[in-house]
Amino acid sequence: MILSSIWVLTFFSFIYVNGVLPIEATHHSFRELQNLSSDYYKQPYRTAYHFQPPKNWINGPLRYKGLYHLFYQYNPKGAVWGNIVWAHSVSKDLVNWAPLDPAIFPSQPSDINGCWSGSTTLIHGGKPVILYTGINPLNQQVQNLAYPKNLSDPFLREWVKSPKNPLMAPTSANKINSSSFRDPTTSWLGKDGYWRVLIGSKRNTLGLAILYKSKDFVNWAKAKYPLHSVQGTGMWECPDFFPILNDSPIGIDTSFNGDNIRHVLKVSLDDKKHDYYMIGSYDIVKDKFIPDKAFKDSESFLRYDYGKYYASKTFFDDGKNRRILLGWVNESSSVAHDIKKGWSGIHAIPRAIWLDKSGKQLVQWPVVEIEKLRANPVNWPTKLLKGGHLLQINGVTAAQADVEISFEVNNLGEAEVLDNWTDPQSLCSQKGPTYKSGLGPFGLLVFASKGLQEYTSVYFKIFRYQHKNLVLLCSDQSRSSLDNNNDKTNYGTFVDVDPLHEKLSLRSLIDHSVVESFGGEGKACITARVYPTLAINDEAQLYVFNNGTADVKLTRLSAWSLKKAQINGKIKIDKTGL
Numbered sequence: 008m009i010l011s012s013i014w015v016l017t018f019f020s021f022i023y024v025n026g027v028l029p030i031e032a033t034h035h036s037f038r039e040l041q042n043l044s045s046d047y048y049k050q051p052y053r054t055a056y057h058f059q060p061p062k063n064w065i066n067g068p069l070r071y072k073g074l075y076h077l078f079y080q081y082n083p084k085g086a087v088w089g090n091i092v093w094a095h096s097v098s099k100d101l102v103n104w105a106p107l108d109p110a111i112f113p114s115q116p117s118d119i120n121g122c123w124s125g126s127t128t129l130i131h132g133g134k135p136v137i138l139y140t141g142i143n144p145l146n147q148q149v150q151n152l153a154y155p156k157n158l159s160d161p162f163l164r165e166w167v168k169s170p171k172n173p174l175m176a177p178t179s180a181n182k183i184n185s186s187s188f189r190d191p192t193t194s195w196l197g198k199d200g201y202w203r204v205l206i207g208s209k210r211n212t213l214g215l216a217i218l219y220k221s222k223d224f225v226n227w228a229k230a231k232y233p234l235h236s237v238q239g240t241g242m243w244e245c246p247d248f249f250p251i252l253n254d255s256p257i258g259i260d261t262s263f264n265g266d267n268i269r270h271v272l273k274v275s276l277d278d279k280k281h282d283y284y285m286i287g288s289y290d291i292v293k294d295k296f297i298p299d300k301a302f303k304d305s306e307s308f309l310r311y312d313y314g315k316y317y318a319s320k321t322f323f324d325d326g327k328n329r330r331i332l333l334g335w336v337n338e339s340s341s342v343a344h345d346i347k348k349g350w351s352g353i354h355a356i357p358r359a360i361w362l363d364k365s366g367k368q369l370v371q372w373p374v375v376e377i378e379k380l381r382a383n384p385v386n387w388p389t390k391l392l393k394g395g396h397l398l399q400i401n402g403v404t405a406a407q408a409d410v411e412i413s414f415e416v417n418n419l420g421e422a423e424v425l426d427n428w429t430d431p432q433s434l435c436s437q438k439g440p441t442y443k444s445g446l447g448p449f450g451l452l453v454f455a456s457k458g459l460q461e462y463t464s465v466y467f468k469i470f471r472y473q474h475k476n477l478v479l480l481c482s483d484q485s486r487s488s489l490d491n492n493n494d495k496t497n498y499g500t501f502v503d504v505d506p507l508h509e510k511l512s513l514r515s516l517i518d519h520s521v522v523e524s525f526g527g528e529g530k531a532c533i534t535a536r537v538y539p540t541l542a543i544n545d546e547a548q549l550y551v552f553n554n555g556t557a558d559v560k561l562t563r564l565s566a567w568s569l570k571k572a573q574i575n576g577k578i579k580i581d582k583t584g585l
């Protein structure tokens with residue numbers, strides 16, 4: 008199915024039966040399937056600092072004994088989805104990753120046809136456990152448990168499956184659809200001593216998060232009611248449910264409950280292939296999520312990212328007291344192209360995530376560790392950017408860069424008036440970068456070829472609508488490549504900033520075939536995959552531009568080359584770490 012299960016990750020707590028764990032007899036190594044040819048890394052679209060498996064699909068995190076663990080859905084045998092195992096990499100900094108052997112692969116009846124997504128939880132005193140979806144001989148989706156064989160091993164190299172698997176399964180009594188029952192969340196512990204976990208599901212077109220409870224993490228009982236459900240949304244994949252502080256960017260443990268917190272429910276909608284979230288409160292007595300009024304129906308759900316971004320998961324990083332979001336980014340090229348290049352899918356840069364001051368939305372920002380890769384800083388003094396002007400940013404490797412810009416706009420009277428409400432994505436397509444309005448488009452041209460035959464533009468436009476200023480952020484891929492076999496959908500969203508009193512800021516992380524953009528200091532994110540044919544490697548150029556009629560002030564421009572990270576390369580791992 009589809010990509011259903013792209014993500015893994017998470018935490019928990021629980022029970023090592025009498026301290027004795029039955030051990031799986033064999034531990035296959037898939038290393039031989041991961042050999043890389045020497046010209047592998049010469050591919051122009053292969054990213055340099057985004058997480059990728061050596062080849063093929065990916066997927067999920069956890070911090071244990073000071074190491075970050077990423078488990079991801081991986082096909083050891085090809086660049087298309089299938090043969091899914093839980094591959095495993097570790098990192099000290101969320102930037103450089105070392106590969107380990109797969110953690111979980113089919114071996115029991117309850118997972119013999121696949122080890123799909125799930126989550127980790129730290130249970131009793133911080134012991135990690137994994138709950139994951141297995142595909143049984145009847146091709147039903149069931150939930151399984153695994154735990155580390157050796158808790159003293161910071162690499163958590165070997166995992167043991169519970170002999171009681173599956174722990175949760177569709178039955179005629181519980182009426183769960185056996186083709187729509189997957190992706191257990193990180194579990195959380197209630198004050199009553201019961202662990203709770205959500206499993207994504209659907210009933211006809213009703214999307215739902217089925218709730219299970221357990222005292223010992225082995226025996227699970229389905230709650231009478233789901234934690235939440237929404238009509239018309241279809242299958243909920245990779246649900247994620249976590250608390251955030253009302254008034255602080257500091258992250259909190261998934262089991263934390265108390266005053267001054269809100270809860271977030273995120274679901275990956277299989278029908279739409281986007282990640283949506285709601286903010287609300289969690290009624291611990293009724294075990295119900297109550298979304299705020301602003302999220303009254305699926306039309307009002309917010310997205311983590313308005314470009315390509317799916318099957319994401321968060322985890323609480325107790326080392327730096329932050330909640331980190333990891334997401335999977337699909338290709339925009341054809342499957343034939345994926346097979347030719349031998350890999351498909353990357354992870355977005357891990358993002359710290361917290362509640363915006365307004366309480367109405369989340370804010371996301373690339374983890375600070377990524378800044379270690381910055382080199383060759385370029386800083387410009389404030390400049391007036393006249394309408395129709397284009398300025399090249401020299402001195403950085405434009406295909407592998409980090410750039411931050413800010414604009415100040417004083418003449419809001421010049422903003423184009425919008426008569427009718429239009430959704431932002433359509434607005435970006437109808438009024439693209441060549442359509443001059445009063446204020447905008449202004450922003451960045453990335454992956455630009457020398458003659459501008461190719462470029463991807465990430466830009467703002469300001470509109471006046473019913474006496475309010477609307478700030479639109481677009482990522483326009485229509486001219487990104489001379490190759491027309493790619494999906495070049497334009498992406499867009501409004502950014503909740505007041506252009507009269509606040510700067511309009513934009514940061515883009517550029518990495519060969521990906522542009523991750525953060526508008527309004529992380530209030531609006533758009534990730535795009537592009538495959539230029541001319542603007543590759545050293546041929547790529549980077550510009551700041553203003554194609555509106557009015558001038559705007561460029562108050563900040565800071566750009567850096569980004570060094571290559573060690574992604575599943577030849578990192579030495581030993582008992583002491585990376």
Ligand SMILES: *[C@@H]1O[C@H](CO)[C@@H](O)[C@H](O)[C@H]1NC(C)=O
Pocket residue numbers: 038039040042
């Ligand atoms: C991968 O490399 C190993 C060791 O170098 C070798 O034994 C194996 O045959 C190779 N596998 C493939 C598929 O090339």
Ligand SMILES: *[C@@H]1O[C@H](CO)[C@@H](O)[C@H](O)[C@H]1NC(C)=O
Pocket residue numbers: 157158159160161582
């Ligand atoms: C468990 O891991 C520790 C740390 O890596 C190691 O010293 C020890 O030998 C391991 N125990 C077993 C039984 O493998």
Ligand SMILES: *[C@@H]1O[C@H](CO)[C@@H](O)[C@H](O)[C@H]1NC(C)=O
Pocket residue numbers: 184185186187209210211
């Ligand atoms: C169960 O899920 C499958 C797979 O999505 C779907 O084809 C089928 O219609 C579902 N059945 C019901 C009753 O929702």
Ligand SMILES: *[C@@H]1O[C@H](CO)[C@@H](O)[C@H](O)[C@H]1NC(C)=O
Pocket residue numbers: 010280317337338339340341342
């Ligand atoms: C990923 O992209 C391919 C096309 O390259 C598309 O067929 C597939 O549906 C996409 N999957 C998701 C989950 O977005």
Ligand SMILES: *[C@@H]1O[C@H](CO)[C@@H](O)[C@H](O)[C@H]1NC(C)=O
Pocket residue numbers: 426427
């Ligand atoms: C836009 O609004 C005008 C009235 O202001 C109306 O005549 C027109 O039909 C609307 N257009 C669309 C596409 O809704």
Ligand SMILES: *[C@@H]1O[C@H](CO)[C@@H](O)[C@H](O)[C@H]1NC(C)=O
Pocket residue numbers: 440441442443452464552554
């Ligand atoms: C600016 O607009 C003009 C036409 O209005 C167009 O030809 C040009 O390509 C645009 N520049 C960019 C960078 O989009």
